[in-house]
Amino acid sequence: MDDRALLASVRAVIGDDDIGDDCAVLHHGDRCLVLTTDMLHETTDFPEGMTDWQRGWMAAAVSLSDIASMGAEPLALLLAAGLDDPARLEAITRGASDCCRRHGGRLVGGDIDHHRELTLVSTALGEVAPEFLVRRTGTRAGDLVCVTGTPGRAMAGLEGWQEHRLALLEPCPRVAAGRAIGRAGATAMMDLSDGLALSLHDLAVVNRCGFRLRREVLPRPEAVPEPIATGYALYGGGDYELLFCIPADRLPIAGVDATVIGEVTADEGVILIDGVPVERRGYSHTWVV
Amino acid sequence: MDDRALLASVRAVIGDDDIGDDCAVLHHGDRCLVLTTDMLHETTDFPEGMTDWQRGWMAAAVSLSDIASMGAEPLALLLAAGLDDPARLEAITRGASDCCRRHGGRLVGGDIDHHRELTLVSTALGEVAPEFLVRRTGTRAGDLVCVTGTPGRAMAGLEGWQEHRLALLEPCPRVAAGRAIGRAGATAMMDLSDGLALSLHDLAVVNRCGFRLRREVLPRPEAVPEPIATGYALYGGGDYELLFCIPADRLPIAGVDATVIGEVTADEGVILIDGVPVERRGYSHTWVV
Numbered sequence A, B: 001m002d003d004r005a006l007l008a009s010v011r012a013v014i015g016d017d018d019i020g021d022d023c024a025v026l027h028h029g030d031r032c033l034v035l036t037t038d039m040l041h042e043t044t045d046f047p048e049g050m051t052d053w054q055r056g057w058m059a060a061a062v063s064l065s066d067i068a069s070m071g072a073e074p075l076a077l078l079l080a081a082g083l084d085d086p087a088r089l090e091a092i093t094r095g096a097s098d099c100c101r102r103h104g105g106r107l108v109g110g111d112i113d114h115h116r117e118l119t120l121v122s123t124a125l126g127e128v129a130p131e132f133l134v135r136r137t138g139t140r141a142g143d144l145v146c147v148t149g150t151p152g153r154a155m156a157g158l159e160g161w162q163e164h165r166l167a168l169l170e171p172c173p174r175v176a177a178g179r180a181i182g183r184a185g186a187t188a189m190m191d192l193s194d195g196l197a198l199s200l201h202d203l204a205v206v207n208r209c210g211f212r213l214r215r216e217v218l219p220r221p222e223a224v225p226e227p228i229a230t231g232y233a234l235y236g237g238g239d240y241e242l243l244f245c246i247p248a249d250r251l252p253i254a255g256v257d258a259t260v261i262g263e264v265t266a267d268e269g270v271i272l273i274d275g276v277p278v279e280r281r282g283y284s285h286t287w288v289v
Helices: A003-009 A052-068 A086-103 A153-158 A162-169 A175-184 A196-207 A228-235 B003-014 B052-068 B086-103 B153-158 B162-169 B175-184 B196-207 B228-235
Strands: A024-028 A031-041 A073-083 A107-114 A119-128 A144-148 A188-191 A210-213 A242-246 A258-265 A271-273 B024-028 B031-041 B073-083 B107-114 B119-128 B144-148 B188-191 B210-213 B242-246 B258-265 B271-273
Touching: A024 B073, A024 B107, A031 A052, A031 B073, A031 B119, A052 A073, A052 A086, A052 A119, A052 A175, A052 A188, A073 A086, A073 A175, A073 B024, A073 B031, A073 B119, A086 A107, A086 B003, A107 B003, A107 B024, A119 B031, A119 B073, A119 B119, A153 A162, A153 A228, A175 A188, A175 A242, A188 A196, A196 A210, A196 A228, A196 A242, A196 A271, A242 A258, B031 B052, B052 B073, B052 B086, B052 B119, B052 B175, B052 B188, B073 B086, B073 B175, B086 B107, B153 B162, B153 B228, B175 B188, B175 B242, B188 B196, B196 B210, B196 B228, B196 B242, B196 B271, B242 B258
Parallel strands: A031 B107, A073 A107, A107 B031, A210 A271, B073 B107, B210 B271
Antiparallel strands: A024 A031, A031 A119, A073 A119, A144 A242, A144 A258, A188 A242, A210 A258, B024 B031, B031 B119, B073 B119, B144 B242, B144 B258, B188 B242, B210 B258
16 A cells, blocks of 8 residues: 555545645635645655754755645744654754745744654645645646756765755755745646656646656756656656646746646546656555555 | 753754744734644553554644643644554544544644654644733742643553543543633643643743642542542643633633642742642653763
8 A cells, every 4th residue: 555545545534625735725814824744754764874954954845845835935844853862853953944944934843752763744834825825736738737947856866966966865845936836827736756757647636637748848867868867857756846737828937947848638647758658656655564 | 861951952943932832833914823743652652552543532632732722722733644554544543533523623634654663743733812822931929820620630540540541541632721711811821741740840940930739629530549649640641631820810710620729929940739849750751862
């Protein structure tokens, strides 16, 4: 059972409305509040060789990226830390706090506990005006599909390409870009943490659409030869770039480094790059049961 | 190094203002948002013999109790679950959701991950009008000190008193009481999760005050003989009752089951019950370093 199957099993409890997006959405006065939580473990989620400062940074970045993917502005971050050694807390806290200072929000609290394996759980709260909120659903055939930055860099870093190592270890949540994309009128958005291919498949399911991509325009990690680079861009996880759909007349978006990689089609579930199917695989926990 | 010493070590990073209360406080429009996160592990935080439904319930209850202790109303809960067995998720989710249905807020999302030891991290968001927000600081000598319900019941349950077992396994966060206490004009509040004695010492430090209690009026677990019952009431943890200070003319509070157990004094750090010092001990993680 993978994450997606497991999530489906609790929909009956939580309700469909609340489980589809990168964040839960709460209407609060004339604003929307968005809320997300992410659990990371030392052995399975943090690349080897990271510093504790980088672990704290990454814990914050993954949650801020979820806020960004809703077009929202981060307000606050909480960090719960299960520590094998209490001496690690200060560097971890500093990393999370520095990521907030750089990209938005503020580290306002958390919890600490003892744990055999370092476990960090970050929770971020953000807000956005309802008219600029972007969800995963809402795109239509004919919209363009775009990504910020270069997908696949984290995978390239993991595979030893030194020029991409920082993209892996110190991911930048695209908070400012997310807000600009929301204000520009994007019709659907999510972040790329699980990889481009898997994210496209997720969007295709909830929007009952397909995608047609062109390999020629797909940004790929520099210095990596083909076809490895395209493989990283499609199937590598750990990038906190944004994937979004938007009508053509809303582009370009001032100040946003984004690339049109293709278009939304009416062929439900069919995702093609230069006419070849994109597989439904990428980063996903697999449960042994 | 215990939790309190460890927290002190990160104050330089997070800032003093944000770390003193059961929740972080954010001013948002004309309301205050309050935010809290709690990490629980199977071996150290959940009593033996609990069902998974009860574990989910407890994870929600500890965070809703933090919301209650600010005088706030819960809006939403997130649950991050590190699971040793994915089959446990549904009962855990149902327990957390049921606790919200009963006491406030709504389970709106979460995260799942694999973990050798079950780890649950609940995060709650609440809101309160600024004039009814209650923090840990703000009490003055002459205020009365009160508790809701009966402290020590969870400890009695843990020690085998069957009539108190449900108080241990299915704690009730005092959400409705917390809101009424805030509206009544309480000057300081926190929950009793770490035990009455430790909580009084915490309040004494941040308010630079003391407390004078009377044993005769202290609620103690029924059916437990003295002096064990008083020991449980003072030093037992795991009760999610509320401890608060309030001027005498604001009592009683309609609909709140609370007992005046003594008064606030100007004797900084001096906590007495019938003239005898109350020790600074209770539930606290201890780190072996």
